[in-house]
Amino acid sequence: MPATATTPRMQWTGDLEADQLVSDDPTALLIGFCLDQQVPIEWAFMGPLRMRERLGTVDPVRIAQMDPAKVESAFRTPPALHRFPGSMAQRVYGLCAAIANDYDGDATRIWNEAADARDLEKRFAALPGFGAAKARIMVGVVAKQLGVRPQGWEQVAPDWPTLADVHTIAEREAYQTQKRAFKASLRAAAAAEKPSAKPAASARKRVKR
Numbered sequence: 001m002p003a004t005a006t007t008p009r010m011q012w013t014g015d016l017e018a019d020q021l022v023s024d025d026p027t028a029l030l031i032g033f034c035l036d037q038q039v040p041i042e043w044a045f046m047g048p049l050r051m052r053e054r055l056g057t058v059d060p061v062r063i064a065q066m067d068p069a070k071v072e073s074a075f076r077t078p079p080a081l082h083r084f085p086g087s088m089a090q091r092v093y094g095l096c097a098a099i100a101n102d103y104d105g106d107a108t109r110i111w112n113e114a115a116d117a118r119d120l121e122k123r124f125a126a127l128p129g130f131g132a133a134k135a136r137i138m139v140g141v142v143a144k145q146l147g148v149r150p151q152g153w154e155q156v157a158p159d160w161p162t163l164a165d166v167h168t169i170a171e172r173e174a175y176q177t178q179k180r181a182f183k184a185s186l187r188a189a190a191a192a193e194k195p196s197a198k199p200a201a202s203a204r205k206r207v208k209r
Contacts, residue, residue, distance in 0.1 A: 010145060011169045013042045018049040026107035027060050027099060028052075033138065034095050034129035039083050041163070041172065047081045050074075051092075061105040063096035094128030111142045117152035133158075140164030 008019035012032075021028045028048035036044035052058050054074035055066070063071065068090070075081040075089035082088040103109040110127075114120035117139055124135035140157030142148040144164040157164065166172045 010045075010163075010167065012045045012163065012166065012172055014169055014172075015042075015046060015049070018046045021049050021052065021058075025058060026110075027096070028058050029141075030095060030099070030107055030127070031058060031092055033134060033141075034092055034127075035082055035088055036134075036163075037129075041176065043082070047092075050079075050081050059105070060096035060099035060107065063093065064100040066093075068093050088129075091129035098127055111146070111148045111150070114150050117150045117156040120150050120153075121156050137162045137164060 008016065009023040010029075011019050012022065013019055022032050022045050023029075025048070031048045031051065032045040035047040048058050051063075051074060054077060055063065055071065057063065071093045072086055072089040075085035075092075099105060099107050099110075110123050111120055114123055120142070121135045121139055124130050124138040125132055130138070136156055136158050139150075139153055140162055141164045143150075143153045143157055145167075161175055161178060163175070166175050
């Protein structure tokens with residue numbers, strides 16, 4: 001089903017207005033991904049809408065021209081926009097400044113002007129708040145969600161499930177369940193390794209005596 005005013009392309013929060021903003025505004029999409037760390041998906045991608053409500057805009061040029069303290073205040077106002085409102089306000093401010101200064105305020109130039117997928121990956125990785133893994137995820141997002149598919153994108157995009165593969169609320173819930181199960185398996189594996197280390201430590205103590 002094509003995205004319309006009532007069916008956002010990316011239903012990542014369950015809030016129609018927030019999902020529509022992230023689906024329609026490239027800068028809002030990038031702000032959401034900048035915030036998408038150590039908080040639930042819904043919280044991260046509600047951030048752009050809350051910014052617009054509190055600052056009047058998510059236009060990167062206008063944000064970059066604001067006093068950083070004003071942006072931070074918007075992040076700290078309850079309910080806070082992130083678990084770490086101060087540091088994330090700085091990252092989002094830096095992200096908007098990068099879009100304003102490097103791409104003349106047009107976030108779509110990041111992917112529309114990329115020479116190929118590797119170039120696009122580098123462009124994303126250079127943005128404040130984006131690292132190597134998130135840069136690869138973004139290549140997948142613009143390819144699968146926005147239909148922008150630079151040469152070689154299949155080799156750069158992750159081969160594991162990401163938000164690039166999530167379109168509906170049901171898909172988002174399934175994705176979150178899968179992530180929780182994966183993290184639980186990692187914790188269980190780590191816990192299973194701990195008992196084997198203790199006897200070795202005890203043996204070393206007995207040798208010293």
